[in-house]
Amino acid sequence: xxxxxxxxxxxxxxxxxxxxxxxxxxxxxxxxxxxxxxxxxxxxxxxxxxxxxxxxxxxxxxxxxxxxxxxxxxxxxxxxxxxxxxxxxxxxxxxxxxxxxxxxxxxxxxxxxxxxxxxxxxxxxxxxxxxxxxxxxxxxxxxxxxxxxxxxxxxxxxxxxxxxxxxxxxxxxxxxxxxxxxxxxxxxxxxxxxxxxxxxxxxxxxxxxxxxxxxxxxxxxxxxxxxxxxxxxxxxxxxxxxxxxxxxxxxxxxxxxxxxxxxxxxxxxxxxxxxxxxxxxxxxxxxxxxxxxxxxxxxxxxxxxxxxxxxxxxxxxxxxxxxxxxxxxxxxxxxxxxxxxxxxxxxxxxxxxxxxxxxxxxxxxxxxxxxxxxxx
Amino acid sequence: xxxxxxxxxxxxxxxxxxxxxxxxxxxxxxxxxxxxxxxxxxxxxxxxxxxxxxxxxxxxxxxxxxxxxxxxxxxxxxxxxxxxxxxxxxxxxxxxxxxxxxxxxxxxxxxxxxxxxxxxxxxxxxxxxxxxxxxxxxxxxxxxxxxxxxxxxxxxxxxxxxxxxxxxxxxxxxxxxxxxxxxxxxxxxxxxxxxxxxxxxxxxxxxxxxxxxxxxxxxxxxxxxxxxxxxxxxxxxxxxxxxxxxxxxxxxxxxxxxxxxxxxxxxxxxxxxxxxxxxxxxx
Numbered sequence: 001x002x003x004x005x006x007x008x009x010x011x012x013x014x015x016x017x018x019x020x021x022x023x024x025x026x027x028x029x030x031x032x033x034x035x036x037x038x039x040x041x042x043x044x045x046x047x048x049x050x051x052x053x054x055x056x057x058x059x060x061x062x063x064x065x066x067x068x069x070x071x072x073x074x075x076x077x078x079x080x081x082x083x084x085x086x087x088x089x090x091x092x093x094x095x096x097x098x099x100x101x102x103x104x105x106x107x108x109x110x111x112x113x114x115x116x117x118x119x120x121x122x123x124x125x126x127x128x129x130x131x132x133x134x135x136x137x138x139x140x141x142x143x144x145x146x147x148x149x150x151x152x153x154x155x156x157x158x159x160x161x162x163x164x165x166x167x168x169x170x171x172x173x174x175x176x177x178x179x180x181x182x183x184x185x186x187x188x189x190x191x192x193x194x195x196x197x198x199x200x201x202x203x204x205x206x207x208x209x210x211x212x213x214x215x216x217x218x219x220x221x222x223x224x225x226x227x228x229x230x231x232x233x234x235x236x237x238x239x240x241x242x243x244x245x246x247x248x249x250x251x252x253x254x255x256x257x258x259x260x261x262x263x264x265x266x267x268x269x270x271x272x273x274x275x276x277x278x279x280x281x282x283x284x285x286x287x288x289x290x291x292x293x294x295x296x297x298x299x300x301x302x303x304x305x306x307x308x309x310x311x312x313x314x315x316x317x318x319x320x321x322x323x324x325x326x327x328x329x330x331x332x333x334x335x336x337x338x339x340x341x342x343x344x345x346x347x348x349x350x351x352x353x354x355x356x357x358x359x360x361x362x363x364x365x366x367x368x369x370x371x372x373x374x375x376x
Numbered sequence: 377x378x379x380x381x382x383x384x385x386x387x388x389x390x391x392x393x394x395x396x397x398x399x400x401x402x403x404x405x406x407x408x409x410x411x412x413x414x415x416x417x418x419x420x421x422x423x424x425x426x427x428x429x430x431x432x433x434x435x436x437x438x439x440x441x442x443x444x445x446x447x448x449x450x451x452x453x454x455x456x457x458x459x460x461x462x463x464x465x466x467x468x469x470x471x472x473x474x475x476x477x478x479x480x481x482x483x484x485x486x487x488x489x490x491x492x493x494x495x496x497x498x499x500x501x502x503x504x505x506x507x508x509x510x511x512x513x514x515x516x517x518x519x520x521x522x523x524x525x526x527x528x529x530x531x532x533x534x535x536x537x538x539x540x541x542x543x544x545x546x547x548x549x550x551x552x553x554x555x556x557x558x559x560x561x562x563x564x565x566x567x568x569x570x571x572x573x574x575x576x577x578x579x580x581x582x583x584x585x586x587x588x589x590x591x592x593x594x595x596x597x598x599x600x601x602x603x604x605x606x607x608x609x610x611x612x613x614x615x616x617x618x619x620x621x622x623x624x625x626x627x628x629x630x631x632x633x634x635x636x637x638x639x640x641x642x643x644x645x646x647x648x649x650x651x652x653x654x655x656x657x658x659x
Contacts, residue, residue, distance in 0.1 A: 051565060053561060053564075053565075072564070072569075073561075073564045073565050074564050074565070074566075074567045074568055074569055074572075078565075079565055079566065080561075080562070080565045082558050082561070082562060084556075084558065086556065086558035086559050086561065086562035087562075088559060088562070088563075088577060088581075089581070090580045090581055099563075099566050099576070100566040100567045102576075103566065103567040103568055103572055103576070104567060147566065148565075148566075151566075151567070
């Protein structure tokens, strides 16, 4: 695969605050890449550096092997779909999409043909003469995508494009974006703070936090083999406990020695152990590897989400078996349910559900959304 | 619900009442009087003579008196408006993109002259532009002068530009300040250089402000009479001077006729400009 964009050791600060801290990233041809992280992690700044709206303090940006640091945005073969679409309110749908072509002095017949083709791609045929301000959010979104794609850029940058849409529409647009990417063969770099969105759409996920890249990998790798406690916690739900790697394929945590599949750690190395809530089997207390008391049960439709107190550490378990609050249960872990990670600066910060409640989770989501808006 | 709406509407109507009475007494009724006087003679009989006089009266040297005055007013007003627009547009843009603090300071600086009476401002310009005035003493010390300025068309234009400049900046500024900055980024992203961004996005979106700026400068400068008398030494008789002169000479009917013609021409001009702006908005 051909490397299209290469970021090398990029550092960027705003008002003395480091936003990007030595980022290096390769983006390949025909790839759907997602930059994923909480607000303030530097993902939007990375996108703006690729687009040319921000200059890195240090580091280089290469486009097909050529250093483009000094190239202004209008000379880059990269287009952006903005968070709030940024459609031109004085132009109708047709002229919004034709905008970049008119700048290039493309002939009228060719403009007609290309805009028609784009309208078909985003399923807006017949909307040519409509005012963009009369369109719904989803339709505006499509116009923005068509406008960014009409001059066939090498790379399309998308800055949280689905954040303003409601859930149902967002799901449809996720699928549609994926289809458009496949149909056009253009590289997409997609920024989001929604981990589900990142997992379902991407070929490659780049997890970012505090201006640094935490992990780059396929959605399956990122989910199954998180590199540190931050990634494990940010992608899905995780129980993260302190453990000691006794030898290859043997780990001790919560006062019990378990078989696992991980190798290559030092003898008696302190590690973080990740167990996904859906990988925990509930068994009668006497058969359990670990034993605990159920402290809460929440019905979520497909499964129950229960919190179990095991020696003072609260585990989250997702199960289809019904258990009752205050019931004593045992838990059983298959070797491949256990994932071992090196200790990191994030160790001990995540993965304990003692203060967990659904309400709290929603609250912090709303906060994140509000912050994302302020960031704009 | 319907009842409540009706209640609200009647409250709104009542609140508009005082202004309605004001507008009726001091705007609508005077306009009717202007039209009435324009089409009557001294004994209030219908006549079109005042109208004809405006278009046909000639001076001793054979030129059309009032058409010439009107032409001169229009010329000076258009020149002033163009200068205001060319100077004001960049100021309004830079202002709208400055930090909130700078914006506040600059707006205050632009507004301060408006706090002074415009007669006083015009007098100030007289003392600046006179042959023995401040500007000429300065030029003399620099060995560049003296320059004869007072009593020229240039001096009249300077006075108009100075007096009406804020009225050009403010409406353009208020439109630009509301513009979404992402639109500029989007235009650059889609291939526009700075000139392209200005021509294809900023300017079309600022058109409503430009039009109201032009209106607010052109109309008062066309009908002004004081600036031309003081800074033009009375040599450049403008349409406002003509109306004032006829009024002072107690020719109320002819004064009303000139005012009526001026209003009709300005209204037609504004209507044309609005239509142009509306058509321009969706290309």
